[in-house]
Amino acid sequence: MSLIVQKFGGSSVKDAERLKNVADIITKTYAAGNQVVVVVSAQGDTTDDFIEKAREVNLKPSRREMDVLLSAGEQISMALLAMTIESLGYPVVSLTGWQAGIQTSSHYSAAKIHRINTERLSMELDKKNIVIVAGFQGINKYDDITTLGRGGSDTTAVALAAALHADLCQIYTDVNGVYTTDPRICKGAKKLDDISYDEMLELASLGANVLHNRSVELAKKYNIKLEVLSSLTREPGTMVKEVEKVEKLLVRGVTKDNDVARISIVDIPDEPGNAFRIFATLAQHEINIDMILQSIGRDGKKDISFTVATAHMEEAVEALKTCPGIVAENISTRDDVSKVSIVGAGMVSHAGVASTMFEALYNSGINIHMICTSEIKVSVLIDRDKANLAVSAIHDQFRLEG
Amino acid sequence: MSLIVQKFGGSSVKDAERLKNVADIITKTYAAGNQVVVVVSAQGDTTDDFIEKAREVNLKPSRREMDVLLSAGEQISMALLAMTIESLGYPVVSLTGWQAGIQTSSHYSAAKIHRINTERLSMELDKKNIVIVAGFQGINKYDDITTLGRGGSDTTAVALAAALHADLCQIYTDVNGVYTTDPRICKGAKKLDDISYDEMLELASLGANVLHNRSVELAKKYNIKLEVLSSLTREPGTMVKEVEKVEKLLVRGVTKDNDVARISIVDIPDEPGNAFRIFATLAQHEINIDMILQSIGRDGKKDISFTVATAHMEEAVEALKTCPGIVAENISTRDDVSKVSIVGAGMVSHAGVASTMFEALYNSGINIHMICTSEIKVSVLIDRDKANLAVSAIHDQFRLEG
Numbered sequence: 001m002s003l004i005v006q007k008f009g010g011s012s013v014k015d016a017e018r019l020k021n022v023a024d025i026i027t028k029t030y031a032a033g034n035q036v037v038v039v040v041s042a043q044g045d046t047t048d049d050f051i052e053k054a055r056e057v058n059l060k061p062s063r064r065e066m067d068v069l070l071s072a073g074e075q076i077s078m079a080l081l082a083m084t085i086e087s088l089g090y091p092v093v094s095l096t097g098w099q100a101g102i103q104t105s106s107h108y109s110a111a112k113i114h115r116i117n118t119e120r121l122s123m124e125l126d127k128k129n130i131v132i133v134a135g136f137q138g139i140n141k142y143d144d145i146t147t148l149g150r151g152g153s154d155t156t157a158v159a160l161a162a163a164l165h166a167d168l169c170q171i172y173t174d175v176n177g178v179y180t181t182d183p184r185i186c187k188g189a190k191k192l193d194d195i196s197y198d199e200m201l202e203l204a205s206l207g208a209n210v211l212h213n214r215s216v217e218l219a220k221k222y223n224i225k226l227e228v229l230s231s232l233t234r235e236p237g238t239m240v241k242e243v244e245k246v247e248k249l250l251v252r253g254v255t256k257d258n259d260v261a262r263i264s265i266v267d268i269p270d271e272p273g274n275a276f277r278i279f280a281t282l283a284q285h286e287i288n289i290d291m292i293l294q295s296i297g298r299d300g301k302k303d304i305s306f307t308v309a310t311a312h313m314e315e316a317v318e319a320l321k322t323c324p325g326i327v328a329e330n331i332s333t334r335d336d337v338s339k340v341s342i343v344g345a346g347m348v349s350h351a352g353v354a355s356t357m358f359e360a361l362y363n364s365g366i367n368i369h370m371i372c373t374s375e376i377k378v379s380v381l382i383d384r385d386k387a388n389l390a391v392s393a394i395h396d397q398f399r400l401e402g
Numbered sequence: 403m404s405l406i407v408q409k410f411g412g413s414s415v416k417d418a419e420r421l422k423n424v425a426d427i428i429t430k431t432y433a434a435g436n437q438v439v440v441v442v443s444a445q446g447d448t449t450d451d452f453i454e455k456a457r458e459v460n461l462k463p464s465r466r467e468m469d470v471l472l473s474a475g476e477q478i479s480m481a482l483l484a485m486t487i488e489s490l491g492y493p494v495v496s497l498t499g500w501q502a503g504i505q506t507s508s509h510y511s512a513a514k515i516h517r518i519n520t521e522r523l524s525m526e527l528d529k530k531n532i533v534i535v536a537g538f539q540g541i542n543k544y545d546d547i548t549t550l551g552r553g554g555s556d557t558t559a560v561a562l563a564a565a566l567h568a569d570l571c572q573i574y575t576d577v578n579g580v581y582t583t584d585p586r587i588c589k590g591a592k593k594l595d596d597i598s599y600d601e602m603l604e605l606a607s608l609g610a611n612v613l614h615n616r617s618v619e620l621a622k623k624y625n626i627k628l629e630v631l632s633s634l635t636r637e638p639g640t641m642v643k644e645v646e647k648v649e650k651l652l653v654r655g656v657t658k659d660n661d662v663a664r665i666s667i668v669d670i671p672d673e674p675g676n677a678f679r680i681f682a683t684l685a686q687h688e689i690n691i692d693m694i695l696q697s698i699g700r701d702g703k704k705d706i707s708f709t710v711a712t713a714h715m716e717e718a719v720e721a722l723k724t725c726p727g728i729v730a731e732n733i734s735t736r737d738d739v740s741k742v743s744i745v746g747a748g749m750v751s752h753a754g755v756a757s758t759m760f761e762a763l764y765n766s767g768i769n770i771h772m773i774c775t776s777e778i779k780v781s782v783l784i785d786r787d788k789a790n791l792a793v794s795a796i797h798d799q800f801r802l803e804g
Contacts, residue, residue: 016458050478054485056418061485068496069481072474076452079471083456083463094470098500099545120545143501143522 002167003125004029007039007135007157011174012231013077014044016084022231023084025172026130030090035125037164039135039157040081042073063108067137067147071097074134074153082132092130095120097137097145102156104138104146111138111146113155116163125164133160151212158215162222169224171211172231177238178203178210180400181254186392188401192252194239199252200226202343202377216240250353251344251398256387260290261313261335262369263306265320268330270302277323278304285319287312291339291372291381305370307381310335337369338387341379342394354378360397366390404569405527406431409441409537409559413576414633415479416446418486424633425486427574428532432492437527439566441537441559442483444475465510469539469549473499476536476555484534494532497522499539499547504558506540506548513540513548515557518565527566535562553614560617564624571626573613574633579640580605580612582802583656588794590803594654596641601654602628604745604779618642652755653746653800658789662692663715663737664771665708667722670732672704679725680706687721689714693741693774693783707772709783712737739771740789743781744796756780762799768792 006029008022030036050069054061061069075096082094101117124131135153140146148155154171161169175183176191178200183189195203197220204213210228219226219240229237268274275294282289287308295303308316313333320326347353357378361368366389370381382390395401408431410424432438452471456463463471477498484496503519526533537555542548550557556573563571577585578593580602585591597605599622606615612630621628621642631639670676677696684691689710697705710718715735722728744759759780763770768791772783784792797803 016455019459053418053478053482057421057482058485058489062488065481065484065488065496068484068498069478072477072481075474075477076455076471079467079474080455080459082467082470083460086464086467087460094467096470096547145498 001033001035003035003037003164005037005039005157005161005164005166005169006172007153007170008041008081008172008231009153009174010041010044010046010077012172013040013081018231019081019084022081022172023088025231025234027085027088027090030130036130037121037125037160037166038081038130038132039153039160040074040077040132041135041153042070043077043080046073046076064144067108067145070147071134071137071145074136078132078134085130085132090130091128092132093124094132094134095124096134097156098139098143100131100133100160102133102138102159104140104148106140106142106144107146108144109147110149111140113138113148113159116159118163121160121164151214154212154215155218158218158222158224158226161224162218166224168227169219170227170229170237171215172229173210174230174232175210175228176230176233176235177228178240178253180252181391181395182256185256185388186254186395188395190401192238193236194241195252196242196345197240198376199343199345200240202341202374203253203255211240250347251342251400253343254391254394254398254400255341255343256391257339257341258384258387259309259311260307260337260339260381261310261333262337262381263308263313263316263320264303264332265305265326265330266303266332267301268304268325270298270300274302274325275304278320278326281319281323282308282316285315287316287319291370291379293370293372307337307339307370336384337381338384338390339379339381340387340390340394341377342398343377345376347376347378356397357394360393361390363397364389364393366393403435403437405437405439405566407439407441407559407563407566407568407571408574409555409572410443410483410574410633411555411576412443412446412448412479414574415442415483420633421483421486424483424574425490427633427636429487429490429492432532438532439523439527439562439568440483440532440534441555441562442476442479442534443537443555444472445479445482448475448478466546469510469547472549473536473539473547476538480534480536487532487534492532493530494534495526496534496536497526498536499558500541500545502533502535502562504535504540504561506542506550508542508544508546509548510546511549512551513542515540515550515561518561520565523562523566553616556614556617557620560620560624560626560628563626564620568626570629571621572629572631572639573617574631575612576632576634577612577630578632578635578637579630580642580655582654583793583797584658587658587790588656588797590797592803594640595638596643597654598747599642599644600778601745601747602642604743604776605655605657613642653744653802655745656793656796656800656802657743657745658793659741659743660786660789661711661713662709662739662741662783663712663735664739664783665710665715665718665722666705666734667707667728667732668705668734669703670706670727672700672702676704676727677706680722680728683721683725684710684718687717689718689721693772693781695772695774709739709741709772738786739783740786740792741781741783742789742792742796743779744800745779747778758799759796762795763792765799766791766795768795
């Protein structure tokens with residue numbers, strides 16, 4: 001007997017038909033002799049509907065009340081899923097975040113899970129119940145409802161798997177697993193049977209919207225075996241786990257991220273402390289920086305370029321204007337760019353990986369604006385209208401097709 | 403400074419416009435120097451929508467999961483109302499049933515409030531917050547969500563008023579107060595400025611859908627001053643309280659109830675124990691009986707007639723067939739009847755009240771099927787198609803018009 005945590009996203013439970021499909025997956029897992037804990041997101045467009053309703057009465061509602069509102073979404077879907085399972089004749093109970101003992105930080109709308117009191121969960125599992133838990137939510141020390149922010153339901157699933165020492169955590173999505181690149185962009189995209197935590201982390205942060213980074217980090221920390229698979233096709237997905245031997249395939253995937261904007265600060269004095277002041281200012285505004293490029297100083301001047309999420313571009317520019325010595329004329333921005341990356345654990349020890357990527361781009365006539373490398377990835381910033389072409393060209397160059 | 407509990411029903415908060423109207427009432431009460439606790443129902447059709455969603459996956463869902471689902475409705479409306487109040491610049495916090503310390507019996511979908519732990523509520527009032535509480539819901543000793551069943555939000559409001567020793571409990575509805583009869587039936591209907599708990603109890607149980615009986619009983623028990631008023635007109639409503647002197651006006655109101663069906667058991671042996679067996683059987687099936695009429699025995703046979711809610715008629719008939727000595731031929735039913743009643747605290751001590759009512763019916767050519775009287779009311783069962791005529795005739799006969 002294994003303990004399996006299964007997480008289903010909003011599209012997997014969006015209506016009665018999908019709920020029945022999901023209930024079938026869950027009860028088959030249970031009937032095979034497993035203990036099953038299910039984490040469920042709000043149905044389909046519920047969250048967007050709630051946000052719209054809130055806007056009608058308050059353009060800037062408090063995060064506390066927003067969390068109260070949004071958390072009702074999972075409460076609705078968990079009850080409906082439990083009822084669907086009841087109709088199949090299986091024992092089931094649904095639990096909200098607070099009922100499931102999910103204790104979080106006080107930070108409304110972006111709370112972190114501090115600990116999970118598993119008393120109630122264990123009691124329900126001992127009673128042979130299938131346990132449905134509301135994803136994305138918990139309570140803080142004031143007994144107030146919190147939500148975990150983006151990717152929260154994945155995080156709930158992995159945290160529960162860790163707390164309950166689950167044998168497997170399955171993340172059901174609308175794709176079959178993790179691919180070498182986006183199948184919608186490149187027909188030759190191939191599904192990976194397994195991938196390491198670190199590779200998955202790079203892929204997730206690079207815009208492969210399959211698993212949220214927080215959940216992968218947590219899975220790595222507690223060594224939780226993750227499986228990414230489809231609730232529709234029911235085929236084996238991709239296992240995310242500690243991969244022991246270096247794989248033969250150096251490059252595991254090619255990804256594209258459009259949520260990126262470049263900010264350049266040009267012609268500033270080439271003297272110590274400038275970079276520190278710039279990035280300290282941005283940190284104060286809680287703006288995350290991704291790629292950073294600093295030109296070599298010349299004529300006593302230098303340039304610093306970096307990328308941020310597109311939503312933060314305007315705020316970053318305003319913040320930079322408060323830095324001593326930087327005026328509007330020093331700042332230029334571009335938001336018509338994309339980041340294209342290759343990821344693979346074996347990459348660092350093999351020469352020629354980066355140059356193969358650049359060759360593919362050169363052959364397609366694509367200009368590179370910025371380059372950024374890490375142990376297991378190489379990223380380039382290019383014009384957005386060339387991004388899909390770049391992904392296909394790189395995928396072909398590395399012969400990743402299935 | 404007074405502590406005022408205000409309850410708003412589903413139609414009062416059904417959309418952004420109504421939420422703003424309600425927020426205006428609440429903040430004006432607060433700005434006048436009062437402490438304000440607000441009880442809110444689910445928006446408009448939310449509950450019906452949830453029930454429909456549940457039906458799509460399970461025709462007979464468990465009451466536990468149904469309560470989880472339905473209680474999300476008040477959570478949504480309380481958050482939206484809190485946001486609306488925030489937008490007006492007032493301090494506010496919303497609390498679910500469990501956060502507000504509302505502890506109930508374990509009986510899902512028909513729970514009773516056992517006690518209210520006012521710690522959190524008092525803390526929020528001390529912080530000068532307007533406190534919004536989800537109506538209709540609580541938690542039981544298993545930390546499971548329960549709902550209070552019909553009229554639950556009124557009950558929540560009165561129970562909170564009792565626990566917090568509130569000075570006044572205002573129940574906002576879509577009518578201006580309690581009338582001598584239904585203004586849609588009888589143009590001469592007059593709004594009452596005040597009414598006693600007992601009179602309100604009879605009116606409520608007789609189909610004047612203004613206040614649910616449970617809330618009036620609770621208000622009487624704890625001597626809570628209730629006011630029934632409209633959230634739209636903002637005029638003074640009807641005060642429900644202990645009325646000390648016997649009012650001059652003997653008859654306070656005329657009501658009609660269409661949710662009534664008559665069951666007759668005819669030609670059964672006139673011997674002891676028959677009535678006991680019949681009503682014990684119905685009690686086992688949790689079917690409430692209203693009017694009861696037993697004929698005088700003749701030729702060793704007698705008839706017993708009684709009324710039940712229309713929804714229970716079929717079930718009652720099936721249950722009766724299991725009684726020894728009763729077969730299908732003994733049972734006749736009618737569901738095209740209505741109960742029309744007059745209510746007034748001074749009635750019992752004044753002769754001629756019942757006969758004045760019967761005179762009105764006679765003058766209108768309306769036949770009476772059953773008669774039932776109590777200390778403060780007289781009810782008759784008549785053909786449903788004559789019910790509105792009966793209400794107007796009685797109202798005129800007693801000169802209740804404003």
